[in-house]
Amino acid sequence: MFYGAEPILFELAKKLRANQTEAESVLWLYLLNNQIGFRFKRQHPIKYFIADFYCHKAKLVIEIDGGYHQLPEQYEYDKNRDYELEELGLKVIRFTNEQVFFDIENTMKSIQKELNNIASEKSPLGDLGV
Numbered sequence: 001m002f003y004g005a006e007p008i009l010f011e012l013a014k015k016l017r018a019n020q021t022e023a024e025s026v027l028w029l030y031l032l033n034n035q036i037g038f039r040f041k042r043q044h045p046i047k048y049f050i051a052d053f054y055c056h057k058a059k060l061v062i063e064i065d066g067g068y069h070q071l072p073e074q075y076e077y078d079k080n081r082d083y084e085l086e087e088l089g090l091k092v093i094r095f096t097n098e099q100v101f102f103d104i105e106n107t108m109k110s111i112q113k114e115l116n117n118i119a120s121e122k123s124p125l126g127d128l129g130v
Contacts, residue, residue: 001056003088005045013050016043023064023097024052030108031062038115047088049081058118061085061092062111064100091118 020028020042031040031053044054046061053062065078082092093114099107 002045003047005047009045009048009050013043013045016050021064021066021097023066023100026104027053027062027064027095027100027107030104031111036108036112036115046085046090049085051085055115058115059090060114060118061090063092063094064097065094066097 024042028042030036031042038055038058038060040053040055040062042053044051046054051061052064054060055062063078078094082094085092091114093110095107095110
């Protein structure tokens with residue numbers, strides 16, 4: 001579940017949970033307590049990264065990107081990070097702060113669609129989940 005994350009990352013993740021961004025706080029309200037049928041953890045250590053949100057059952061990472069993610073060097077870092085996470089068998093999806101703030105309905109639909117796709121890939125009966 002943590003893919004060899006070092007103990008220092010758990011301490012950093014705890015600090016990040018206590019100081020999450022406004023966009024992370026908004027999305028967490030929608031992911032909290034299995035509201036969409038999957039359990040998510042916030043600020044979850046994976047390898048040497050900390051995922052904004054992680055669902056172990058679906059092996060899904062959700063990242064919320066602020067404006068600095070548009071900088072070329074940050075974009076390149078994110079691309080490499082996503083590649084490393086995908087090499088672990090994880091799926092990474094990204095949303096901007098603006099998508100969370102101003103289009104939470106479609107953001108949640110996108111997350112649910114991804115979860116349904118993952119469930120149908122794992123289940124021979126498709127997204128019936130049986």
